[in-house]
Amino acid sequence: MAAEPGRHLPSLASRLRKVLRFTAIYGPGRTLFKAAARLRLRVPALGGVMRQRDVGLIGCGQFAFATIGYFLHRRSAHRVLACHDIDPAAGTSLARSLGVPVVAGDAGALLATPGLKAVYVASNHASHAAYAAQALAHGLDAHVEKPVAVSFGQLVQLERARRASRGRLVAGYNRPFSAAVRELRRRVVIDPAGGFSMQCFVAGHVLGAGHWYRQPEEGTRICGNVGHWLDLWIHVLAWRGLPERVQITLAWADERERDDNLAITLASERGDIAGIMLSARAEPFEGINESIQIQHGHTLCKIDDFRRMTLWQGEQVWRHRYWPKDVGHAGAVLQLFADDGVRDWAEVEVSTLLMLHIAQMVREGLRESSFSISQARADLAQAVASS
Ligand SMILES: NC(=O)c1ccc[n+]([C@@H]2O[C@H](COP(=O)([O-])OP(=O)(O)OC[C@H]3O[C@@H](n4cnc5c(N)ncnc54)[C@H](O)[C@@H]3O)[C@@H](O)[C@H]2O)c1
Known part of the structure; x- marks a missing residue:
């Protein structure tokens, strides 16, 4: 979640304490990824040979980088091929940090990227359903972060797209x-x-x-x-x-x-x-x-x-x-890549x-x-x- 404007910045000592505490909770790898996401640092690519670049990412904020980026890049055979954010700086900084080759100027351009198989939607809540529906209309799998819709009309649009598509639709609800x-x-x-x-x-x-x-x-x-x-x-x-x-x-x-x-x-x-x-x-x-x-x-x-x-x-x-x-x-x-469906x-x-x-x-x-x-x-x- 992005920091709120006007909120006071924590001291260096407090930030270091947080890194230590997070390391104890999440382990060093995930904590480093979380910090890299905040600071938009480059993260080293691991095991590149076997990886497929076939994932699109819409919304390149903290969750997209630190959680979706971490689990895709560290725990799956898939990597992000293309990303888009309405804030160009968010898109380009995530692309630079995670080595994403395509930064798309809009969602249409992202969905037209050759080789794309699945799209993750991690933008603002009001845009989730429409982006996921667009991805499904392209025959792609869609992972939509919570909430999947913020109105009944959006849920109807999403459900229509799901039924009409050969792509699968999953939600980011994780508990x-x-x-x-x-x-x-x-x-x-x-x-x-x-x-x-x-x-x-x-x-x-x-x-x-x-x-x-x-x-x-x-x-x-x-x-x-x-x-x-x-x-x-x-x-x-x-x-x-x-x-x-x-x-x-x-x-x-x-x-x-x-x-x-x-x-x-x-x-x-x-x-x-x-x-x-x-x-x-x-x-x-x-x-x-x-x-x-x-x-x-x-x-x-x-x-x-x-x-x-x-x-x-x-x-x-x-x-x-x-x-x-x-x-x-x-x-x-x-879940889109799991054996148990x-x-x-x-x-x-x-x-x-x-x-x-x-x-x-x-x-x-x-x-x-x-x-x-x-x-x-x-x-x-x-x-x-x-x-
Ligand atoms: N499953 C979970 O546990 C969990 C936890 C945190 C966040 N999330 C979800 O992840 C998503 C992102 O949250 P965050 O914490 O990263 O927020 P964030 O504010 O850090 O990032 C949101 C990003 O989306 C971009 N954006 C906003 N409107 C857009 C649009 N119309 N099109 C494209 N990009 C747009 C913003 O510029 C920003 O870069 C939200 O849907 C949130 O609910 C899920």
Whole structure:
């Protein structure tokens, strides 16, 4: 995420401390990549002979460089062939740092680059759906960062493009790909009649009211951040089968900034209950910090910032440590190239519909609402079918 204008710069000592702390959390390679992304330093190319240059990148900011760039360049056989950013300096600096041969002046030129097979979209939120739809219309695979859409109309456009294309569409929602959530999936014994309880406390970045994530046309922080835990909830519920209806209540700390420091409760007719709290009262030095607890039947798990997980099942207990911290970015970024296939798009569609509903509640200041999953899906299908 780009630094906000007007925010004071940390001292050199504080920056060095951050590098040390990040090294302890993410390992040296990823930390170096994160620093290189901030400073737009050149990163050495490794194992070039076997690599295929067949990926396009739209949006060349911090996430595109430090996360997509890292996992593609360090953990896959694929490299970025062409990139584009509306800020030419962002495009050229990423290209120089990662050795990307083509810097395209617009998305059309990028998509016309010979040899392209997949396109990553990591630009501003309001542009995601249209760029991904364009890539799909070219018959390319598209990886679209979260949120996949910031309005119902955009989701319709994206879904039409997905159905008409031979290309695959995947989303950047990464929590379902984390080692902790995958381990929980392996261990949990599904009770078809039982509910899930889930609690997420998230200490997020401080984003001033002027930050682009917060803008209504960009979907507010609900689409920018909260969508992650709504998507995780839908993913977990899908293990048993989704409910039909969700009762939603919202509470916020400040009426003037309803998309920040807010609590969401969710309850379904199948006995599911969830609480998501986004708290951003001070900048977390080690980055976003998440405490997640999930209970279903005899299984209880506590995920501590995707660095540790304890899982109980009756009298059994498993304790895991994840180093480097594994929030699922590797699995999400590389899903187009994974042997075990891509995530079921239907889950992403439902979590997006729920997210859009809650974003609308926040915009309108509505504290309670009922959301029908089947009705929302039917409305989407009807809108996609009508020309
Ligand atoms: N999955 C995750 O965990 C995760 C984490 C952080 C960010 N992200 C996503 O990555 C994307 C980028 O976030 P970031 O933190 O790098 O932000 P950033 O502000 O650092 O980068 C955004 C880049 O997009 C460019 N851009 C803006 N509008 C554009 C447009 N219409 N066309 C082309 N380029 C455009 C900007 O110039 C900038 O270089 C966002 O979608 C964000 O939600 C995902």
